Amino acid sequence: MIPNLAVTLLAIPLIYILHSCWALRRNIAIAKATGLTYIVLPWDSFNVPWLTVRPFLIAYLRRIPIVRDSLTCSLLSADWPWQQRYTMFQRLGCDNFMTVSPARNYFHTADAAVIDQITNRRNAFPKPVELYGSTELYGRNVLSTEGQIWKQHRKTVSPPFNEKNNRLVWFESIRQAQGMIRGWMGDQTDSSTTVYTVAEDCMRLSLHVISCAGFGVHLNWPGLGKEENRATAISSPYLKAEKGPKEPEFSKDHTMSYTEALLTLLHNMVWILIFPKYLLGALPFKGMQTAYNAYIEWGKYLEELFNDKKHQIATGATGEPQEGMDLMGFLLRGADVTPKSLNDISSPGKAPSRPALSDAEIKGNAFIFILAGHETAANSIHFSCVYLALHPASQRRLQASLDRIFGSRPISEWDYDRDFNALFGSMTGAVLAEELRLIPPVYAIPKCVPRKNPPQPLIINDKEFFIPPATYIDLVSPAAHRNPKAWPAGPSSDPIRPTHPTSNTDNDLEEFKPERWLRKHDKTSLEPSLSTNESTTTPNTEDAPNTATGTNVSSNLHRPPRGAYIPFSEGYRACLGRRFAQIEVLAVLAVIFKYYSVELAVDKYASDEEVLGMGEGERRSVWEKVGGEVRELLREKMGMVFTMQLRGGAKVEMRVVRRGGERFAF
Numbered sequence: 001m002i003p004n005l006a007v008t009l010l011a012i013p014l015i016y017i018l019h020s021c022w023a024l025r026r027n028i029a030i031a032k033a034t035g036l037t038y039i040v041l042p043w044d045s046f047n048v049p050w051l052t053v054r055p056f057l058i059a060y061l062r063r064i065p066i067v068r069d070s071l072t073c074s075l076l077s078a079d080w081p082w083q084q085r086y087t088m089f090q091r092l093g094c095d096n097f098m099t100v101s102p103a104r105n106y107f108h109t110a111d112a113a114v115i116d117q118i119t120n121r122r123n124a125f126p127k128p129v130e131l132y133g134s135t136e137l138y139g140r141n142v143l144s145t146e147g148q149i150w151k152q153h154r155k156t157v158s159p160p161f162n163e164k165n166n167r168l169v170w171f172e173s174i175r176q177a178q179g180m181i182r183g184w185m186g187d188q189t190d191s192s193t194t195v196y197t198v199a200e201d202c203m204r205l206s207l208h209v210i211s212c213a214g215f216g217v218h219l220n221w222p223g224l225g226k227e228e229n230r231a232t233a234i235s236s237p238y239l240k241a242e243k244g245p246k247e248p249e250f251s252k253d254h255t256m257s258y259t260e261a262l263l264t265l266l267h268n269m270v271w272i273l274i275f276p277k278y279l280l281g282a283l284p285f286k287g288m289q290t291a292y293n294a295y296i297e298w299g300k301y302l303e304e305l306f307n308d309k310k311h312q313i314a315t316g317a318t319g320e321p322q323e324g325m326d327l328m329g330f331l332l333r334g335a336d337v338t339p340k341s342l343n344d345i346s347s348p349g350k351a352p353s354r355p356a357l358s359d360a361e362i363k364g365n366a367f368i369f370i371l372a373g374h375e376t377a378a379n380s381i382h383f384s385c386v387y388l389a390l391h392p393a394s395q396r397r398l399q400a401s402l403d404r405i406f407g408s409r410p411i412s413e414w415d416y417d418r419d420f421n422a423l424f425g426s427m428t429g430a431v432l433a434e435e436l437r438l439i440p441p442v443y444a445i446p447k448c449v450p451r452k453n454p455p456q457p458l459i460i461n462d463k464e465f466f467i468p469p470a471t472y473i474d475l476v477s478p479a480a481h482r483n484p485k486a487w488p489a490g491p492s493s494d495p496i497r498p499t500h501p502t503s504n505t506d507n508d509l510e511e512f513k514p515e516r517w518l519r520k521h522d523k524t525s526l527e528p529s530l531s532t533n534e535s536t537t538t539p540n541t542e543d544a545p546n547t548a549t550g551t552n553v554s555s556n557l558h559r560p561p562r563g564a565y566i567p568f569s570e571g572y573r574a575c576l577g578r579r580f581a582q583i584e585v586l587a588v589l590a591v592i593f594k595y596y597s598v599e600l601a602v603d604k605y606a607s608d609e610e611v612l613g614m615g616e617g618e619r620r621s622v623w624e625k626v627g628g629e630v631r632e633l634l635r636e637k638m639g640m641v642f643t644m645q646l647r648g649g650a651k652v653e654m655r656v657v658r659r660g661g662e663r664f665a666f
Contacts (some may be wrong), residue, residue: 121456
């Protein structure tokens, strides 16, 4: 008995090793036949046993120079697209290469022309939906589907992203930005304060915007009462300060508030994505239990929002939405849920017609809007503030631009039709474009050639190559956004201490320079002149936000080659909420920087009194010390669960000061 068991235990790993060797040999032959450059890996970077031991083993391997500097060691890290940026492509001397492992082959590209081909051939290079199963917490959605099913989801979820609702996003973003600043500054609006929770506050702000604009749930800023929150409201035909959006009635059968449940769920997504729900609820670990409870609680809120809207439709209490995006209402109506369909009693023997989307799919799409929408916008607001704190000169140019756009008009007179396109085509739009160039929402956009499909041709440097079936494709956005073949680049501002130790050390593509987006003839005035189309109240150009998704960059700014700039992807699968995020981020940045400056907090090295007593040299020294630490955090502590964020408790503390009271105006 024991010998047989021992033989079995020895046979299992031996069979696994033999099978891996056979699979690796097969995959090498497939990669070799393509004619592309390829690197052989002993296992896939997402191999579960490897992910378990990687943090410990990598730390050891990096002590050995020959191993640390090898291509194989670098590529075995799942985060290599962010860690390496453009370095890997520089080392290989090409913008397209394959990695080969026993599990599968990958094709990686930072080539703008190749990315453009892939994103515009949806059927040839679909999204590998098996990678998105974890997003189906409450049901299938537009993110996790392909083919005809995706078309149905897209048709159903697109209508809310229209020009009328863009105005609501504008007004609510401004209102929430005022609430955030009021929460930071209290009654001392003309003073300064150190903010330790900028990232968390940006997440909360973005959650408030999408909850109100998308679902009619009006969330007050923490620490401020209803009257104080109402005091921040601006004059708007969509949001009445004295009334606010109509809110759904939630039951009292909850152990968490709406906000607490959603924030806790989003904060603990890593547990939910890794472990099955039944296991989360059964294991006696606090983190898992918290994640599971939040998943259940938010599911209840989602069910109530769904049932409330369904009841309104059934009773005829709602027609076309008059206030708010009403995402749930649009999803239900798009799924052919009407008073007739809800109240119709089918005749005997006649099956009721199947709706376009199931109840679970409607709720799944509602959740994915909140998950994807709030993180992308929040991260852009946060990292824009961080970069502007690191670059005071660019911050001053942004403020000069805002002064030109808004003049002395109070926030209550800011108008979407008049002001948004001006912001989008100005230094504010350039700041957002540059932040997304440096820190895109995700570091790799996945595509594939399905196993059942024939090899797919791509033109690479005027030569045709074929990508074989069963190949995963990574559009490596951090590398594409830093590819000197596609981007005009100047010299490095500090060749001795480059921003990244290996990527683009001889140019400025690793540096935050929003001025690169301004047209050459506009750099002296620091702001592009507005085109007639973009300054009118009824624009009808490709840049106008009256399309569902808009464009990545205003026509008044530098336009990179197609495929070189993909923060929201491109082609048919481009992000539906792109314009929503752009409006939110630009509105919030305008509110903050029109009246305030954001500086790096140096509190751990010097008190306010000590800073005031310093000469310029001492101030610059302490500021540069903190700046070096922040740059290291951005280089070493970034990671991705759903989107790119600072991980492991890393945070950047910032000081918010009324304009004119800056301490580090270098």
